[in-house]
Amino acid sequence: MHGLRRWWDDTAGGLPATFWYLWSGLLINRAGAFALLFLSLYLTAARGAPPSLAGLVVGAYGIGGAAGTLLGGVLADRWGRRATLLAAHLAAAGLMAALAFSTHLAVIAALATLVGVAHSMPSPAFVAAIVDVVPEARRSRAFNLQFWAFNLGMAVASLLAGILAEASFTALFLVDAGATLAAAAVIALKVPETLTRRPALTPRAVVGRRPGLHTALTDRTFLVFVGLTFLLAVLTMQTSTIMPLAMREDGLRPSAYGLVVALGGALIVAGQLFVPRLIEPYRKSSVLAVSTGLMALGFGALTVADGLPLYLGAAVVWTVGQMLAAPPNAQINADLAPPDLRARYQSVFYLTFPAASFVAPALGGLSLEHLGERHWLVVGALGLLAAAGHLLAGPRRERRVAALRAAAAKPVESVR
Incomplete structure (x- = not known):
């Protein structure tokens, strides 16, 4: 107890x-x-x-x-x-x-x-x-x-x-x-x-621009993170866009696809609550690198998948990656936003998902048609690229978050 x-x-x-x-x-x-x-x-x-x-x-x-x-x-x-x-x-x-x-x-x-x-x-x-x-x-x-x-x-x-x-x-x-x-x-x-109307900090002091939606759209540190999240979203979208086509080409029925998707959902519902304690001792950039690497491994494994058991096994791997990525991804997004612009930064961040929902099927369909099963090697390579990107960008993100916290500790008049 x-x-x-x-x-x-x-x-x-x-x-x-x-x-x-x-x-x-x-x-x-x-x-x-x-x-x-x-x-x-x-x-x-x-x-x-x-x-x-x-x-x-x-x-x-x-x-x-x-x-x-x-x-x-x-x-x-x-x-x-x-x-x-x-x-x-x-x-x-x-x-x-x-x-x-x-x-x-x-x-x-x-x-x-x-x-x-x-x-x-x-x-x-x-x-x-x-x-x-x-x-x-x-x-x-x-x-x-x-x-x-x-x-x-x-x-x-x-x-x-x-x-x-x-x-x-x-x-x-x-x-x-x-x-x-x-x-x-x-x-x-x-x-x-x-929302507190009390000024907390001046975004210009940290990001070098006057506050507004364009601040998020021109914040290079933040946009690098958004770009890496976009790659993660492209990987995630494979399950609802390209994977059903690949499974059909392998002779699997729609019910098999439903089983793979249901397995992922069941793992998240059953296991997501155990994730925070598991990842707490580690740096966020390291967790994101590992999680994205797992997704790359899971989707890359579909190169050799030709039956339901292999699809189910790969789904376990990439779903664990998704589960590990969710908390640090959201927290980094929140940490990088100046308090006065939190929602604006969130809106730019969330644009990655509709963008990925367009790019994943549009380019993925062409890739699957011309490359066949090698499409999954391309997807895996994108995941490894994102994993390396998190390791490289992590220190700069941490310095940026430290600067925001220091500015928040010494409130100055906000410019609106």
């Missing part, structure tokens, strides 16, 4: 109540965000759209997501975290309800784009609020729990989506809207505004 209590303290102890309400809102949001998983099927089966048009509509959702990420970052630093979260959730709920009863494909496409904006706006505000309220020493465990909640919510969403889609697409959208409203209620009732 003592060991269990110590594990719980190391995993989730010492976190403020506001964090847990944010965590609950995120979990409810993810568990209910399932309608878009079946958007392409809805368009083709219920609205008679050809697959090409369905793909364009789903792509429009992704474009809206990129815009929403930047908009959410700017608003979270100007309006506040709570106001941005509430506006985004309420807008998403209304748009999902409108989608439930829309029949014209042009209207559905426009609504899908706006839903992409509303769904992406909360991400920078959620992370910025967590950084606002969680002491620095406990942020790693907070981000680990955030990653765990996200994956647990997605697992629940996948299960519920399949059940509701078979019953009614209208119900699918309406239940999604209801879950979004429930998340908004938690935020409205329990989450205070976490």
Whole structure:
């Protein structure tokens, strides 16, 4: 019992109540965000759209997501975290309800784009609020729990989506809207505004530029980290974009692909809570190098995979890499951001994921077509490149974080 209590303290102890309400809102949001998983099927089966048009509509959702990420970052630093979260959730709920009863494909496409904006706006505000309220020493465990909640919510969403889609697409959208409203209620009732208007430091003193979104977009130390995260995201996206095609070429059925994906999700849900204690003694750059190297090894192993057991074994390796990478990746992102620009930095960071969701299938499809199984050697090489990049960039990141902390310890008048 003592060991269990110590594990719980190391995993989730010492976190403020506001964090847990944010965590609950995120979990409810993810568990209910399932309608878009079946958007392409809805368009083709219920609205008679050809697959090409369905793909364009789903792509429009992704474009809206990129815009929403930047908009959410700017608003979270100007309006506040709570106001941005509430506006985004309420807008998403209304748009999902409108989608439930829309029949014209042009209207559905426009609504899908706006839903992409509303769904992406909360991400920078959620992370910025967590950084606002969680002491620095406990942020790693907070981000680990955030990653765990996200994956647990997605697992629940996948299960519920399949059940509701078979019953009614209208119900699918309406239940999604209801879950979004429930998340908004938690935020409205329990989450205070976490943005402090008191100046903490002058970003110009650390990054050499006046504050604003362009500060993040021209911050070389931060952009190197974003670029390395982009490579990690390209690797991660292989599982949902290129791997299904490779498995089909190996003669495996869709159910085999589902089993590989389910294994990864199960490992994260079962094991993610043990990660913070495991990685705590090591430097973040070293952990990221090891984790990215494991992902490179896992995906590179698909070069020789021709049956389900090898795919499952490789999935274990790259999933462990993903699990190890999540807490330090999020914490470094938070540490590199000046306090006055936290959400803006988060929004630039989160752009890596829609970018990777475009690049991974676009270039990966060409690579698989022309290189065949050697495509996975290219993917593995990208992972090793990212691992080396973390080792090389780590010292400069640490010096930058130390400079930000020193500036925060001596507050000066902020320039806005």
